[in-house]
Amino acid sequence: MTLSTHSVGEKESPITPSPGLENGPDAxxxxxxxxxxxxxxxxxxxxxxxxxxxxxxxxxxxKEEGAPEVDKMGNPAPKYPHGPKxxxxxxxxxxxxxxxxxxxxxxxxxxxxxxxxxFHSLDDIGWYGSAFFFTxxxxxxxxxxxxxxxxxxxxxxxxxxxxxxxSVLCAAAPNSTAxxxxxxxxxxxxxxxxxxxxxxxTSIVPLKDRPKYMGFLGLVMGVSGVIGPLxxxxxxxxxxxxxCFYINLPIGGFAxxxxxxxxxxxxxxxxxxxxxxxLKNLDLLGEFLVIPSIFSLLLALQWGGTMYAWNNGxxxxxxxxxxxxxxxxxxxxxxxxxTATISARIIKNRSIIAGMLFQFCQTSAMMLMLYYxxxxxxxxxxxxAVVSGIHTIPLVLSLIIASILTGQLTSKIGYYxxxxxxxxxxxxxxxxLISTWSVDTSSRKWIGYQIVLGFGIGMGMQxxxxxxxxxxxxxxxxxxxxxxxxxxxxxxxxxxxxxxNVLEIQLIKRLSGVYELNVVSMGATEFRKTVPPEILNSxxxxxxxxxxxxxIVGICLSCISLLGAVLIEFKSVKGRMALTGGRGGPxxxxxxxxxxxxxxGSGKLDKKV
Numbered sequence: 001m002t003l004s005t006h007s008v009g010e011k012e013s014p015i016t017p018s019p020g021l022e023n024g025p026d027a028x029x030x031x032x033x034x035x036x037x038x039x040x041x042x043x044x045x046x047x048x049x050x051x052x053x054x055x056x057x058x059x060x061x062x063k064e065e066g067a068p069e070v071d072k073m074g075n076p077a078p079k080y081p082h083g084p085k086x087x088x089x090x091x092x093x094x095x096x097x098x099x100x101x102x103x104x105x106x107x108x109x110x111x112x113x114x115x116x117x118x119f120h121s122l123d124d125i126g127w128y129g130s131a132f133f134f135t136x137x138x139x140x141x142x143x144x145x146x147x148x149x150x151x152x153x154x155x156x157x158x159x160x161x162x163x164x165x166x167s168v169l170c171a172a173a174p175n176s177t178a179x180x181x182x183x184x185x186x187x188x189x190x191x192x193x194x195x196x197x198x199x200x201x202t203s204i205v206p207l208k209d210r211p212k213y214m215g216f217l218g219l220v221m222g223v224s225g226v227i228g229p230l231x232x233x234x235x236x237x238x239x240x241x242x243x244c245f246y247i248n249l250p251i252g253g254f255a256x257x258x259x260x261x262x263x264x265x266x267x268x269x270x271x272x273x274x275x276x277x278x279l280k281n282l283d284l285l286g287e288f289l290v291i292p293s294i295f296s297l298l299l300a301l302q303w304g305g306t307m308y309a310w311n312n313g314x315x316x317x318x319x320x321x322x323x324x325x326x327x328x329x330x331x332x333x334x335x336x337x338x339t340a341t342i343s344a345r346i347i348k349n350r351s352i353i354a355g356m357l358f359q360f361c362q363t364s365a366m367m368l369m370l371y372y373x374x375x376x377x378x379x380x381x382x383x384x385a386v387v388s389g390i391h392t393i394p395l396v397l398s399l400i401i402a403s404i405l406t407g408q409l410t411s412k413i414g415y416y417x418x419x420x421x422x423x424x425x426x427x428x429x430x431x432x433l434i435s436t437w438s439v440d441t442s443s444r445k446w447i448g449y450q451i452v453l454g455f456g457i458g459m460g461m462q463x464x465x466x467x468x469x470x471x472x473x474x475x476x477x478x479x480x481x482x483x484x485x486x487x488x489x490x491x492x493x494x495x496x497x498x499x500x501n502v503l504e505i506q507l508i509k510r511l512s513g514v515y516e517l518n519v520v521s522m523g524a525t526e527f528r529k530t531v532p533p534e535i536l537n538s539x540x541x542x543x544x545x546x547x548x549x550x551x552i553v554g555i556c557l558s559c560i561s562l563l564g565a566v567l568i569e570f571k572s573v574k575g576r577m578a579l580t581g582g583r584g585g586p587x588x589x590x591x592x593x594x595x596x597x598x599x600x601g602s603g604k605l606d607k608k609v
């Protein structure tokens with residue numbers, strides 16, 4: 001007889017459904033008989049059945065040999081591909097897709113100064129990032145719903161194809177507006193690729209092993225973070241910044257081919273829903289309210305204090321529109337609970353709310369720093385695009401190392417919350433150190449401070465998504481993870497714009513008495529060619545002070561992320577499957593009064609920590 005412990009309430013969740021058992025054994029009249037016939041039932045010793053514990057670790061499960069595993073609701077244990085080749089090729093396909101999207105994010109950072117020079121559009125720099133995140137944030141919830149109704153493999157492939165279309169538009173853009181449109185299309189598709197990665201991962205790898213795999217997702221993102229700035233700098237300096245987007249075509253084409261040939265077409269969570277019902281369940285009314293809400297907020301943050309005063313009627317109207325649409329969305333979700341994208345049972349979970357706060361603040365701080373550190377290196381240190389890419393390698397390498405180590409350690413000890421707390425602390429320290437940079441900062445400091453920040457980012461990259469996979473029922477996992485990615489996209493969209501707003505306001509304020517030309521209208525590196533040498537140091541000092549204010553925003557976000565981290569429940573990714581005869585299993589104490597009575601005092605609790 002084997003004794004094992006399991007975290008009740010932590011719900012194992014591959015996306016593949018259990019036909020006929022979506023609502024547990026009672027969903028099918030013969031379900032219990034089918035899963036107990038010819039096998040000994042397991043027992044679950046508990047001290048007091050009437051005592052409901054919110055601490056899943058306080059229950060032990062005893063499994064007789066041959067008893068089938070089921071989850072808490074009595075569903076059969078999820079099946080995963082057993083062949084190592086199938087897992088390997090599926091995993092390679094996921095990594096290619098992650099590399100494609102991650103490379104696009106990082107390759108642009110060192111090219112942005114050249115793009116602003118080409119289009120004479122420094123005032124649009126915030127939109128180059130915000131447009132990408134805006135469409136992703138607006139459509140993230142809708143995309144998450146699509147993955148529950150449509151075959152994940154083909155939904156995934158469609159998103160990669162649309163991403164390629166957006167890349168072509170960026171590469172061929174004749175002006176800043178066309179470039180922003182291309183970024184918006186690519187951002188929409190990138191959101192689908194991003195959430196699809198993890199949804200597919202849950203279908204091929206057990207929860208206890210996922211942190212290790214997700215750590216390698218961080219590795220690929222980190223490698224793209226190293227290669228991206230170098231490629232971006234090389235293309236920008238030697239060919240054209242447009243090749244930063246043309247390069248996506250062969251990479252994306254190869255990813256499409258690998259995924260098409262190797263990835264098994266797993267069925268969605270709700271495979272048999274009629275088309276009419278699927279359309280009703282897409283929550284199009286909610287989506288109709290989300291888009292203008294986010295767009296109004298972004299415009300207000302983009303224009304406020306720069307193009308228009310904060311008390312200008314346009315800014316007030318935009319904030320009002322944001323509030324009205326946001327309230328309308330909440331009302332729709334409450335009143336239409338059956339078709340709501342965000343059901344009450346999901347949003348009331350403490351770990352989900354805390355994870356959303358952590359993900360929003362952590363991603364916002366990360367994107368803010370990743371966008372404006374290259375800006376500092378090029379504008380203040382005079383780095384070329386290539387050199388600035390090389391000089392951000394310390395941040396990316398430390399991120400890679402931290403992500404892999406965190407994944408391995410999480411799989412080993414089971415708990416992810418401590419790494420979220422450590423991430424918030426490290427990011428706060430790293431952002432604070434970076435905010436002390438000056439015109440004369442030594443290489444030892446700007447390298448070392450990036451390493452601290454990179455470790456902080458890497459430690460927290462998978463915390464929120466692991467929380468969603470651990471605390472939610474199988475059918476809710478896609479939406480739970482979508483919420484985390486929604487906060488990620490929303491945070492990036494908002495705070496890249498906020499960073500630009502802060503930078504422009506500070507530049508105007510600090511340069512008003514130093515230099516008569518508008519540095520904001522120039523490129524990030526072009527101003528060095530026009531500023532008279534005798535006042536260049538003063539202009540650099542003002543520019544540096546303005547960027548430090550941007551970095552201070554990153555400090556605030558990192559500190560707030562600590563609140564989200566400490567509120568995430570301490571749940572383990574290990575041993576979360578309840579076994580047949582458990583509290584929710586057929587014949588277990590939770591269903592059979594006699595078994596429940598016999599189980600009292602028959603064994604002592606085995607607490608696993």
